[in-house]
Amino acid sequence: MSAALPPRDRDWHPPALAPDYKSSRLRAPTQKLLRLPSTISEETGPVFGHDTLGPLDADLITNFAASGEMALGPRRCIRGTVRDQNGRPVAGVLVEVWQANAAGRYRHVNEGYLAPLDPNFGGCGRMITDAEGAYQFMTVQPAAYPWPNAPNAWRPAHIHFSLSGPAFGQRLITQMYFEGDPLIPLCPIVQAIPSGKAVEQLVARLDMPHSESMDYLTYRFDITLRGGVQTPFENKMEGM
Amino acid sequence: MADAESPSQTAGPYVHIGLTPNFTGITGVYPEDLGAVMCGDAALGERITLEGQIFDGAGDVLRDAVVEIWQADAAGNLPPSDPDFRGWGRCASDLKTGIFRFDTVRPGVATTADGDNHAPHIILWIVARGINIGLQTRCYFPDAAQANATDPVFSAVPPDRQPRLLARHQDGVWRFDIHLQGPEETPFFDL
Numbered sequence: 001m002s003a004a005l006p007p008r009d010r011d012w013h014p015p016a017l018a019p020d021y022k023s024s025r026l027r028a029p030t031q032k033l034l035r036l037p038s039t040i041s042e043e044t045g046p047v048f049g050h051d052t053l054g055p056l057d058a059d060l061i062t063n064f065a066a067s068g069e070m071a072l073g074p075r076r077c078i079r080g081t082v083r084d085q086n087g088r089p090v091a092g093v094l095v096e097v098w099q100a101n102a103a104g105r106y107r108h109v110n111e112g113y114l115a116p117l118d119p120n121f122g123g124c125g126r127m128i129t130d131a132e133g134a135y136q137f138m139t140v141q142p143a144a145y146p147w148p149n150a151p152n153a154w155r156p157a158h159i160h161f162s163l164s165g166p167a168f169g170q171r172l173i174t175q176m177y178f179e180g181d182p183l184i185p186l187c188p189i190v191q192a193i194p195s196g197k198a199v200e201q202l203v204a205r206l207d208m209p210h211s212e213s214m215d216y217l218t219y220r221f222d223i224t225l226r227g228g229v230q231t232p233f234e235n236k237m238e239g240m
Numbered sequence: 241m242a243d244a245e246s247p248s249q250t251a252g253p254y255v256h257i258g259l260t261p262n263f264t265g266i267t268g269v270y271p272e273d274l275g276a277v278m279c280g281d282a283a284l285g286e287r288i289t290l291e292g293q294i295f296d297g298a299g300d301v302l303r304d305a306v307v308e309i310w311q312a313d314a315a316g317n318l319p320p321s322d323p324d325f326r327g328w329g330r331c332a333s334d335l336k337t338g339i340f341r342f343d344t345v346r347p348g349v350a351t352t353a354d355g356d357n358h359a360p361h362i363i364l365w366i367v368a369r370g371i372n373i374g375l376q377t378r379c380y381f382p383d384a385a386q387a388n389a390t391d392p393v394f395s396a397v398p399p400d401r402q403p404r405l406l407a408r409h410q411d412g413v414w415r416f417d418i419h420l421q422g423p424e425e426t427p428f429f430d431l
C-alpha cells in the first residue's frame with residue numbers, strides 16, 4: 001500500500017554543514033548519512049483531515065487579532081500548488097506557516113529584536129491542500145530582520161513553511177522568499193543551497209492576476225515534494 | 241524527467257510559532273498543538289514513554305528543537321489501524337531542560353507485503369536552528385535483539401554504531417538521546 005521513495009538529491013539541498021551559517025557548525029552531523037532504500041515506515045505517514053482546521057487558520061491577518069481588528073502591514077495573499085516530482089498535485093498535505101510581523105519581529109520568548117510586537121499578529125497559520133494540490137492564505141508582508149550570525153547580518157523577508165505529505169519520508173521544512181529582495185544573495189542560510197536554480201524554487205513571484213484591487217497583492221509559491229518517480233508499483237497507487 | 245524537490249531550509253529558532261504555537265504562548269489560534277496526544281484511552285498495547293535530549297558538538301543540550309515521531313501500532317500496523325492510536329507525535333524540546341517526551345505505545349513488529357520483518361522501531365525527525373535539512377534517525381529496543389538483527393535498516397548499520405540506535409530503559413521510561421556530533425554521534429539516515 002505504499003510506494004518506494006526516490007532517494008533525496010543531497011546536492012540540491014543545503015549541506016548539513018554550511019560554515020557561514022554559524023549555528024550549523026556544532027549541529028551538523030559529521031558522519032555520512034546512511035543511505036538505504038525507503039521502507040514502509042518512510043512510505044506511510046499521518047493523515048490530516050480538514051476537520052483539523054479552524055475557520056481562521058489560513059488568515060494570519062485576523063486569526064490572532066482582537067475582535068474587529070487586523071494585523072498591521074501590507075496585505076498579502078500567498079497561494080500555490082504542491083506537486084510531487086512527477087508534477088502531479090498532492091492533495092491532503094498539511095501546510096503550516098510562520099513568520100515575523102510587518103516590523104520584522106517574531107512573537108517568541110527567545111526573540112530579542114527591538115522592533116515592536118503587533119498585538120493583533122500571532123504569526124502562525126495552516127491549511128491542507130485541496131484535490132488539485134492548491135493552498136492559499138492571507139497574511140501581512142513580513143519585514144527583513146537582523147540576526148546575530150555576523151555583524152550587520154539581515155535575513156531577507158521570508159515565510160517559514162512546513163509540509164507534511166502522505167509519506168513521512170517526504171517531510172520538509174523550507175522558507176519562502178519574495179521576488180526581487182536584494183538580501184537574498186547576501187543570506188548565508190539561502191546561500192547554503194548549492195545551486196542558484198534551487199534557490200529560485202524558493203522565490204515567490206508576484207501574481208497580479210490573482211491580486212485583488214484595493215485589497216491585497218498576491219504572491220505565487222509552488223512546492224515540489226519528494227516522490228512520484230515512476231516505479232513498477234506506480235499503477236497500484238493511482239486512485240488512492 | 242523528474243522535477244527537483246524544493247530545497248530544505250532550517251526551521252530556525254522560532255519554529256515553535258508554526259509547529260507548536262501554544263507551547264510558545266501563542267494561544268487562541270489553534271485549540272491545541274498538533275501531535276501533543278498520540279494515544280486515546282483505549283489504545284492497545286503497552287504504554288511507554290520515550291524521552292531524550294539532543295546534544296550538539298560542544299556537548300550542550302538543544303533547547304530549541306522540535307522532534308516528530310512516526311511508528312506502527314502495537315500490532316505492527318503502518319499506518320496504525322488502532323483507532324485510538326495516532327502513530328504520530330510532535331514535541332518541542334523543553335525550553336530549559338531540552339527534554340522531549342512522547343507518551344505512546346510500544347510498536348509491534350511490522351511485516352510488509354514483501355515478507356520483510358521490521359523490528360519494533362520509532363522514526364524520529366529532528367529540526368532546529370542550525371539544522372539545514374531535517375535529520376532522521378530510528379529508535380530500536382535492546383530487548384528485541386533477535387528482531388533487530390534481521391531488520392533491514394538496523395542490520396545495515398555498522399555494528400559499532402548500532403548501540404546508538406538503542407533506547408535505554410531507565411526509571412520507567414525509554415531514554416533515547418541524540419548526539420549530533422562527537423564520539424557518540426547518532427547514525428542519521430537517508431531513507
Ligand SMILES: [Fe+2]
Binds near residue numbers: 100155158160252
Ligand atoms: Fe525566520
